[in-house]
Amino acid sequence: xxxxxxxxxxxxxxxxxxxxxxxxxxxxxxxxxxxxxxxxxxxxxxxxxxxxxxxxxxxxxxxxxxxxxxxxxxxxxxxxxxxxxxxxxxxxxxxxxxxxxxxxxxxxxxxxxxxxxxxxxxxxxxxxxxxxxxxxxxxxxxxxxxxxxxxxxxxxxxxxxxxxxxxxxxxxxxxxxxxxxxxxxxxxxxxxxxxxxxxxxxxxxxxxxxxxxxxxxxxxxxxxxxxxxxxxxxxxxxxxxxxxxxxxxxxxxxxxxxxxxxxxxxxxxxxxxxxxxxxxxxxxx
Amino acid sequence: xxxxxxxxxxxxxxxxxxxxxxxxxxxxxxxxxxxxxxxxxxxxxxxxxxxxxxxxxxxxxxxxxxxxxxxxxxxxxxxxxxxxxxxxxxxxxxxxxxxxxxxxxxxxxxxxxxxxxxxxxxxxxxxxxxxxxxxxxxxxxxxxxxxxxxxxxxxxxxxxxxxxxxxxxxxxxxxxxxxxxxxxxxxxxxxxxxxxxxxxxxxxxxxxxxxxxxxxxxxxxxxxxxxxxxxxxxxxxxxxxxxxxxxxxxxxxxxxxxxxxxxxxxxxxxxxxxxxxxxxxxxxx
DNA sequence: TACTCATATGAAACTTTTTTTCATAATATG
DNA sequence: CATATTATGAAAAAAAGTTTCATATGAGTA
Numbered sequence: 283x284x285x286x287x288x289x290x291x292x293x294x295x296x297x298x299x300x301x302x303x304x305x306x307x308x309x310x311x312x313x314x315x316x317x318x319x320x321x322x323x324x325x326x327x328x329x330x331x332x333x334x335x336x337x338x339x340x341x342x343x344x345x346x347x348x349x350x351x352x353x354x355x356x357x358x359x360x361x362x363x364x365x366x367x368x369x370x371x372x373x374x375x376x377x378x379x380x381x382x383x384x385x386x387x388x389x390x391x392x393x394x395x396x397x398x399x400x401x402x403x404x405x406x407x408x409x410x411x412x413x414x415x416x417x418x419x420x421x422x423x424x425x426x427x428x429x430x431x432x433x434x435x436x437x438x439x440x441x442x443x444x445x446x447x448x449x450x451x452x453x454x455x456x457x458x459x460x461x462x463x464x465x466x467x468x469x470x471x472x473x474x475x476x477x478x479x480x481x482x483x484x485x486x487x488x489x490x491x492x493x494x495x496x497x498x499x500x501x502x503x504x505x506x507x508x509x510x511x512x513x514x515x516x517x518x519x520x521x522x523x524x525x526x527x528x529x530x531x532x533x534x535x536x537x538x539x540x541x542x543x544x545x546x547x548x549x550x551x552x553x554x555x556x557x558x559x560x561x562x563x564x565x566x567x
Numbered sequence: 568x569x570x571x572x573x574x575x576x577x578x579x580x581x582x583x584x585x586x587x588x589x590x591x592x593x594x595x596x597x598x599x600x601x602x603x604x605x606x607x608x609x610x611x612x613x614x615x616x617x618x619x620x621x622x623x624x625x626x627x628x629x630x631x632x633x634x635x636x637x638x639x640x641x642x643x644x645x646x647x648x649x650x651x652x653x654x655x656x657x658x659x660x661x662x663x664x665x666x667x668x669x670x671x672x673x674x675x676x677x678x679x680x681x682x683x684x685x686x687x688x689x690x691x692x693x694x695x696x697x698x699x700x701x702x703x704x705x706x707x708x709x710x711x712x713x714x715x716x717x718x719x720x721x722x723x724x725x726x727x728x729x730x731x732x733x734x735x736x737x738x739x740x741x742x743x744x745x746x747x748x749x750x751x752x753x754x755x756x757x758x759x760x761x762x763x764x765x766x767x768x769x770x771x772x773x774x775x776x777x778x779x780x781x782x783x784x785x786x787x788x789x790x791x792x793x794x795x796x797x798x799x800x801x802x803x804x805x806x807x808x809x810x811x812x813x814x815x816x817x818x819x820x821x822x823x824x825x826x827x828x829x830x831x832x833x834x835x836x837x838x839x840x841x842x843x844x845x846x847x848x849x850x851x852x
Numbered sequence: 853t854a855c856t857c858a859t860a861t862g863a864a865a866c867t868t869t870t871t872t873t874c875a876t877a878a879t880a881t882g
Numbered sequence: 883c884a885t886a887t888t889a890t891g892a893a894a895a896a897a898a899g900t901t902t903c904a905t906a907t908g909a910g911t912a
Contacts, residue, residue: 333860380824381681385678385821431812473852542804584889617873
């Protein structure tokens with residue numbers, strides 16, 4: 283079932299004259315409705331209890347009561363997701379606070395990233411992964427670690443892929459790309475000159491480019507055939523810790539899982555072959 | 568304000584005879600109360616509407632209505648945190664489903680990890696980071712990527728640290744450790760023989776060992792002075808994607824942020840010196 | 853234009869739910 | 883043992899929610 287606020291949004295067009303003010307109120311200040319009775323709300327929105335109850339039913343609730351409960355729940359969830367943002371880490375935070383806030387921050391960044399990602403683009407990226415002759419990964423600093431993570435995954439699925447640690451080697455690899463090759467360029471900022479150059483070279487040689495970046499309108503994004511966005515996140519308390527790489531890994535998980543799902547039989551066979559057995563039965567390290 | 572269920576728990580001792588059954592019900596099956604009216608609930612718990620309303624007020628609600636709303640919200644939150652675990656990815660999931668489920672899975676693993684981590688242990692680890700002559704990082708596969716992430720952070724804070732890519736080099740480094748050195752061994756499974764050997768060597772030379780692992784009772788944990796736990800997570804849909812590294816990174820963030828917070832002035836100065844300027848003003852890549 | 857018909861709306865009747873009052877019982881206190 | 887205090891439920895009162903019904907509005911049609 284869709285969220286209540288979404289259902290309200292959908293209903294706006296079909297709304298009658300008397301419902302207008304009511305709906306307006308629900309959209310702008312839903313929280314102010316929570317403790318109101320039908321009568322009071324009716325008066326405040328210049329309509330009648332009957333109209334309100336009818337609207338509730340049209341929106342899929344059993345009645346005003348049910349409607350209020352649903353709304354309360356939704357508003358509460360929304361409020362919670364809001365307040366996270368204000369939990370900055372300060373110098374006088376205890377270790378306990380830090381554990382909580384850092385985790386929240388990382389969760390927030392995953393949530394935000396999820397909302398940004400468009401299924402269509404993921405599908406297109408997966409198609410590229412399937413059809414390309416080879417996949418080459420680009421990244422520097424923390425993004426290089428993410429690239430390596432994707433590399434390890436693709437290896438297991440027997441996708442032909444390359445990655446180089448130092449930038450010169452990355453650039454040379456980019457120059458060797460050609461049509462039917464795929465470059466995945468990971469750069470949180472989307473500004474790093476080195477990565478731009480790699481993307482440019484890849485493009486110039488006719489290869490396809492996927493960018494994983496927060497900057498959907500950057501120069502990097504311009505050069506890419508597809509951009510998978512990650513949430514823009516601040517540093518955690520200037521400490522240099524940042525959620526962005528966690529979001530990037532989430533994107534990697536999504537891309538890879540989607541890839542595996544479309545090539546299930548084959549991948550499962552490969553996983554069997556590339557499994558590194560641990561004594562205790564652990565699946566990975 | 569404390570949660571409602573907690574408040575109920577606190578009240579149990581002062582509860583009167585007639586309230587006993589009611590409270591029992593609220594604690595054991597709160598969700599079965601949500602759509603009941605006071606009358607019905609009174610009958611079912613062998614008490615009267617008056618008693619129920621009075622209890623609601625004692626618990627800090629304005630009345631039965633308010634009580635129900637609050638309870639509904641709490642139960643819903645609880646249920647949601649529960650149901651995530653069952654959202655397995657199946658072959659017929661759409662890309663949209665995958666985006667949602669993978670993210671949820673990663674969030675779940677962050678939440679779980681947060682609950683496992685003890686502030687005291689983090690504090691002790693940070694003290695070790697401060698007092699050690701040098702920090703050496705160990706890891707293989709994905710855990711090596713996490714180790715590298717921590718390495719990049721420590722570098723920026725001017726902590727003397729080492730990391731080697733291949734295992735032989737790691738082992739040699741472990742053999743060179745001595746008293747006052749610190750080894751951080753990252754192994755999700757806690758079973759990898761190579762990591763055990765590194766930990767053993769480090770220990771034998773009198774160095775301190777911190778383990779980041781899900782296996783708090785493994786051989787690796789035995790050898791460690793401190794164990795920072797991460798949530799045990801399944802593979803995402805056998806795809807080889809896993810949330811564990813994201814949890815490990817969360818642990819890295821926590822350790823590092825706690826470290827920075829205890830050495831604020833110094834770290835800020837260092838961050839200034841080690842900042843790699845990006846043209847567009849991005850703080851990192 | 854006049855006449856359906858469909859739809860939207862609010863007043864009021866009606867039903868249900870919640871709250872309060874009050875009498876009584878149980879328990880504690882001096 | 884008398885008295886105060888507290889806990890409790892029946893029933894009255896109040897409030898809230900729902901339904902019914904008459905009317906208004908407007909679109910389509912003869």
